[in-house]
Amino acid sequence: MSVYDLLVGPFAEFEFMRRALVGVFALAIGAGPVGAFLMLRRMSLTGDAMAHAILPGAALGFLFSGLNLYAMTVGGIAAGLLVAVGAGVIARATELKEDASMAAFYLISLALGVMIVSLKGSNVDLLHVLFGTVLGLDDPTLILVAGIATLTLVTLAIIWRPLVLECVDPTFLASVSRAGGPSHIAFLALVVLNLVGGFHALGTLLSVGLMMLPAATARFWVRDLTPLVALATCIAFASGAIGLLVSYHFGAPSGPAIILVAGAAYAVSVLIGPAGGIVTARVQRRHLEA
Amino acid sequence: MSTPIQLRFRDLTLGYERHPAVHHLDGAVEEGALLAVCGPNGAGKSTLMKAISGALRPLGGAIERCGLDSRDIAYLPQxxxxxxxxxxxxxxxxxxxxxxxxxxxxxxxxxxxxxxxxxxxxxxxxxxxxxxxxxxxxxxxxxxxxxxxxxxxxRLILLDEPFNALDAKTVSDLLDLVRRWHGEKRTVLAVLHDFELVRAHFPQTLLLARGPVAWGPTAEVLAPDNLLLARRMTEAPQDGAAPCSAAA
Known part of the structure; x- marks a missing residue:
């Protein structure tokens, strides 16, 4: 088997592979930066919680309209935003930390999701919601995912400074600007949108993986924000492309394959990443003059 | 000719959940003043800084920031x-x-x-x-x-224990900046514990122990009897405390 057959052939030959590739590219563009900020804001678990919270919304859309893209998207966004904004507001208005309020909200919405699912009881279709269909992306879904990526980049360009500053020095931001609150909420909305975009391809349970794993991986290679975001995006896309190839050649399910490739990149980086990898940190190199 | 006032406290009471940390503070800070805020731990110094910066709403009384917009105030928290x-x-x-x-x-x-x-x-x-x-x-x-x-x-710079845990060289370099601000007629308030440093560099001092103990020229404020008075302050917040009778 030639290198061409290994890497290019599947995409050249099959349209569903090309669509999947475009899909993971669009997902990576949004998920890379959003994941990086989730990690830097110590909200990795929040992202995970929100991904679970999308399930009942999508299930509700499914309950009324079947496997309809728009119904499930609207349901997912509504549920996700409700959880994100609700938890954010409670965290800001009360003494309860964000992780605690997030956990409260997501447990409620997850239980609700299970309840709704059991009302209808068609578990086969629900596998679609849980694990996505990256190999079955149709035009409307691709346009939706690409639209979310575009909106993400534009919004991040607007809220970049307050978002960064609120991570580094929130007291200082509060003393110079009132942009902290609104930019935080806009960011949470972006998280929800990208998770909903991701769930069509990877499912509600794995879509957060394309955010968190590349961001955490990139952290072991660079020490500055801009390269971190760029690298996370590249790793997300590379994981998507390689994951698709793995799934093609080995007949493995594509969503888990993509996340496992990202997971492998993470595992390698934890060990030998130059910015604080476990092995790297243990290897004694001669110290410098100054 | 008198220097214009930059900050004025009117019967200011600050605190958390109704328990006062700063009690009935009156007075004014002139524009361009270099004022040290001293007092034992728990005297309300940081609380006062926070309130001046606008991050904490007074329980009673008022802070007048004469002609200052919130962006004219720089605050370096502890x-x-x-x-x-x-x-x-x-x-x-x-x-x-x-x-x-x-x-x-x-x-x-x-x-x-x-x-x-x-x-x-x-x-x-x-x-x-x-x-x-x-x-x-x-x-x-x-x-x-x-x-x-x-x-x-x-125009107004608030420093909360800016020299904690720093070596002498760093402190002296940063003090040069503080003096530079003073020379530029900016108003500087600094919470400090080192009385030697305060005596050497800060013309005015507010000695705080929940209430103001003394406020004025540093040499007079940091007199032994004032410091003794400040040290006696041990008013822990009391759960059953009655509403303050001095409140208007």
Whole structure:
């Protein structure tokens, strides 16, 4: 088997592979930066919680309209935003930390999701919601995912400074600007949108993986924000492309394959990443003059 | 000719959940004053700074910030809550001091890049621009935050224990900046514990022990009987405390 057959052939030959590739590219563009900020804001678990919270919304859309893209998207966004904004507001208005309020909200919405699912009881279709269909992306879904990526980049360009500053020095931001609150909420909305975009391809349970794993991986290679975001995006896309190839050649399910490739990149980086990898940190190199 | 007033406290009471930390403070700070705020731990010094910066609403009374907009006030909190693990360089952190000029989107033009370089040079950190803040020592971090203060170009500067845990060289370098601000007629309030330093560099002192113990020229305020008075302050917040009768 030639290198061409290994890497290019599947995409050249099959349209569903090309669509999947475009899909993971669009997902990576949004998920890379959003994941990086989730990690830097110590909200990795929040992202995970929100991904679970999308399930009942999508299930509700499914309950009324079947496997309809728009119904499930609207349901997912509504549920996700409700959880994100609700938890954010409670965290800001009360003494309860964000992780605690997030956990409260997501447990409620997850239980609700299970309840709704059991009302209808068609578990086969629900596998679609849980694990996505990256190999079955149709035009409307691709346009939706690409639209979310575009909106993400534009919004991040607007809220970049307050978002960064609120991570580094929130007291200082509060003393110079009132942009902290609104930019935080806009960011949470972006998280929800990208998770909903991701769930069509990877499912509600794995879509957060394309955010968190590349961001955490990139952290072991660079020490500055801009390269971190760029690298996370590249790793997300590379994981998507390689994951698709793995799934093609080995007949493995594509969503888990993509996340496992990202997971492998993470595992390698934890060990030998130059910015604080476990092995790297243990290897004694001669110290410098100054 | 009298100097205009910059800050005026009118029967100011500050605290948390109705328990006062600063009780019935009256007085005024003149424009361009260099005022040390001293007192035992728990005397309400940090609370006072927070309230002046606008981050804490008074329980009673008022703070008048005469002609000052919130952006004219620069506040360096005690052990500033900077996330040192965030991947950002010294240069970018200092540049945040330009928020007032650049805002959300404004570009940082050539003139501002020169300003940032000047501020970094003024705190003696030239050469550290690209270093991630996570690699700085405590003293270097405090120098970085002072560089940011320089760029903020504020008329009122609030420093909460700015010299804690710093070596003599760093303290003296940062004190030079404080004196420079004083020379530029900016108003500087600093919470300090080192009486020697206060006597040497701060013309005026407010000795606080929940209520004001003394306020005026440093030599008079830091007299032994005043300090003894301040040390006696042990009013812990009491659960069953009655509403204050002195409140209007």
């Amino acid at each position: 052990g500033a809550e900077v996330d040192r693990s965030f991947p950002i360089s010294v240069y970018d952190l200092v540049a945040m001091g330009l928020w007032r000029r650049a805002g959300l989107f404004g570009g940082i033009g050539k003139g501002n890049h020169a300003r940032i370089a000047d501020a970094i040079a003024a705190v003696g950190l030239t050469g550290f621009e690209r270093r991630p803040i996570g690699t700085l020592s405590g003293g270097q971090m405090q120098r970085t935050l002072f560089a940011r203060l320089l760029l903020q170009d504020a």
